[in-house]
Structures are given as C-alpha cells and as structure tokens.
Amino acid sequence: MAQKTPTSDPLSTRPGSARRILPGAEPEKVPAIQVSGLVKTFGAVTAVNGIDFTVPAGQTVALLGGNGAGKTTTISMLLGLLQPSAGTIRLFGEDLASRRHYLLPRMNFSSPYVELPHRLTVRQNLEVFARLYGLLDRAVRIKAVVEELELRALADRRVGTLSAGQKTRVALAKAMLNLPELLLLDEPTASLDPDTADWVRAYLEGYQARHGAAILLASHNMGEVERLADHVLMMRQGCIVDAGAPQDLIERYSRQNLEEVFLDIARDRRAGFSAGRGEADLLSGGPPSDRDIGPN
Numbered sequence: 044m045a046q047k048t049p050t051s052d053p054l055s056t057r058p059g060s061a062r063r064i065l066p067g068a069e070p071e072k073v074p075a076i077q078v079s080g081l082v083k084t085f086g087a088v089t090a091v092n093g094i095d096f097t098v099p100a101g102q103t104v105a106l107l108g109g110n111g112a113g114k115t116t117t118i119s120m121l122l123g124l125l126q127p128s129a130g131t132i133r134l135f136g137e138d139l140a141s142r143r144h145y146l147l148p149r150m151n152f153s154s155p156y157v158e159l160p161h162r163l164t165v166r167q168n169l170e171v172f173a174r175l176y177g178l179l180d181r182a183v184r185i186k187a188v189v190e191e192l193e194l195r196a197l198a199d200r201r202v203g204t205l206s207a208g209q210k211t212r213v214a215l216a217k218a219m220l221n222l223p224e225l226l227l228l229d230e231p232t233a234s235l236d237p238d239t240a241d242w243v244r245a246y247l248e249g250y251q252a253r254h255g256a257a258i259l260l261a262s263h264n265m266g267e268v269e270r271l272a273d274h275v276l277m278m279r280q281g282c283i284v285d286a287g288a289p290q291d292l293i294e295r296y297s298r299q300n301l302e303e304v305f306l307d308i309a310r311d312r313r314a315g316f317s318a319g320r321g322e323a324d325l326l327s328g329g330p331p332s333d334r335d336i337g338p339n
C-alpha cells in the first residue's frame with residue numbers, strides 16, 4: 044500500500060484515519076466504490092467484460108461467481124494492482140487512476156491467496172505493514188488488532204509456522220491496521236473452523252457498525268453472504284448477470300437460499316436477465332417477464 048497522506052476529511056481524528064460517524068451527524072453519502080464500463084483483457088482472454096456497480100458507503104456488497112468469473116481480476120483493479128483495459132473506477136468519489144496515492148491509505152484488503160512473509164513473526168509482520176502504511180500510531184494500532192483478532196498467543200510465532208486458519212486471522216489483522224473505510228475481502232473466513240468463522244463475521248459486522256466502513260466481499264460461502272451482504276452481484280464470464288439483495292434474489296428465483304440461486308445462475312438458469320446488462324438495468328428490471336427462464 045502507498046504512503047499515507049493527509050485527508051481533508053473534517054471527521055478524521057488524525058490524518059488519513061478512518062471516518063467516524065459522529066452522533067447526530069449524517070453518514071457520508073458518496074459511494075465507496077463506483078465502477079463504470081470496467082473491462083480487463085489478457086491477450087485473447089476477456090476476464091472482466093464491461094461491468095458497472097456501486098458499493099454504497101457503509102454497506103456490504105458481495106461479488107459472487109464460479110471459478111474464472113472475474114472476481115479476483117475485479118478486486119485487483121480496485122486495488123490498483125491491475126490496470127483496467129477500459130472503464131473507470133471511482134473510490135469515495137475520486138478517480139482511482141489519478142488519485143491512487145490518496146485513496147489507497149483509506150482502504151485495505153485481505154486474501155488467503157496473498158501470503159505474508161513467512162519468516163517474520165505475526166508482530167513483525169504487523170510492524171512492517173504499519174510502517175508501509177505510514178501509520179503514526181503504530182504501537183497503538185498493532186496492540187489493538189492483536190487484541191481484537193485475539194492473536195496475543197500467536198504474536199511471537201513465525202507466520203510460516205501457523206495453521207491456515209490462524210494465517211487467515213493474521214491477514215485480517217493486517218487489513219484492519221489502518222482502520223480502513225473500504226475493505227476488500229477475498230474469502231475472509233477461508234480455512235476457519237465454524238466457530239471462528241462465526242466470530243470473524245461478528246467482528247466484521249461490529250467493525251462496520253462502529254466505523255461505517257464499506258465492504259466488498261468475494262466468497263463461495265453462501266451462508267456467509269446471506270448474513271453479511273446488503274447486496275449481491277452475480278458474475279459469470281466477466282459480466283454481472285444478476286444483482287439484488289440476497290432475500291430478493293431468493294424470492295425472485297423461488298429458491299430456499301442463496302446457494303440454490305447461485306447454482307441456477309452458474310448453470311445459466313437466470314430469472315430473466317441476460318449477460319452484460321448493467322446493474323442499474325438489473326435493479327430496475329422489475330419482476331421477471333414471460334420470456335424469463337425460471338429456475339424450476
């Protein structure tokens with residue numbers, strides 16, 4: 044992540060810190076993410092094929108799709124790690140391409156597929172990342188995330204000696220160091236036992252409630268998505284092929300749960316939508332029409 048730079052946010056308690064919603068104050072209305080016409084090609088492969096979506100401030104949006112749907116490529120573009128082939132990304136109302144160094148300190152990400160340095164202890168890793176983020180209150184933030192993610196017993200262990208589930212918790216602690224206003228989470232409960240996974244979900248809900256953070260969540264765990272997500276984007280072959288609140292999708296597909304909806308969409312039994320339509324179209328699409336392909 045880039046060097047932290049001061050923000051003009053009047054609600055900040057320190058330069059670059061996460062915004063806090065003051066009692067009685069109106070929550071910020073600028074969307075955390077606005078993506079328009081986003082495309083990414085790798086040679087002949089079109090990984091992301093012209094997608095549009097918004098993640099409102101303070102909400103959780105889930106990006107779902109089968110293997111190769113384009114989720115990781117989308118997240119990599121949102122992090123500025125991949126250059127889009129076309130389209131625009133605005134974070135907190137600012138253009139990512141031209142304001143990257145201002146925007147990156149306001150966000151963070153966690154992915155089980157990005158390994159932390161194995162030879163460093165948990166605490167050393169947190170120290171390194173806190174320095175990379177340019178945090179002024181490193182000791183305070185490291186102590187806080189070690190406590191919050193219950194990592195005290197692991198703090199002096201080398202990351203390479205930890206179990207997969209323990210590493211997932213450390214990766215999440217790293218992601219919380221800079222009190223992000225926007226969290227990009229790729230499989231945040233991968234490898235966690237059900238009890239710890241439940242605990243992490245409650246932690247994320249609590250963090251969001253306290254800090255008003257927005258979350259973009261990529262997950263294959265539909266129960267998790269039903270619990271955490273305000274809105275779901277269904278991706279298939281680089282396109283958003285359907286979208287809606289989890290309960291709305293379940294009702295529209297006449298299914299019992301999101302997992303069944305996911306299977307319908309993955310197998311192209313969509314409730315009346317064609318690939319490539321923008322989210323705005325999907326959301327204003329109204330009830331399925333006669334030509335809709337029902338899930339049953």
Ligand SMILES: Nc1ncnc2c1ncn2[C@@H]1O[C@H](COP(=O)(O)OP(=O)(O)OP(=O)(O)O)[C@@H](O)[C@H]1O
Pocket residue numbers: 085088089090108109110111112113114115116117
């Ligand atoms: N660097 C690359 N070069 C060529 N093709 C790529 C590259 N990165 C991704 N792709 C292709 O782009 C498509 C989307 O990949 P992506 O990793 O975004 O999918 P995903 O939805 O994250 O899948 P998964 O759930 O398996 O992680 C795939 O067909 C993939 O093979």
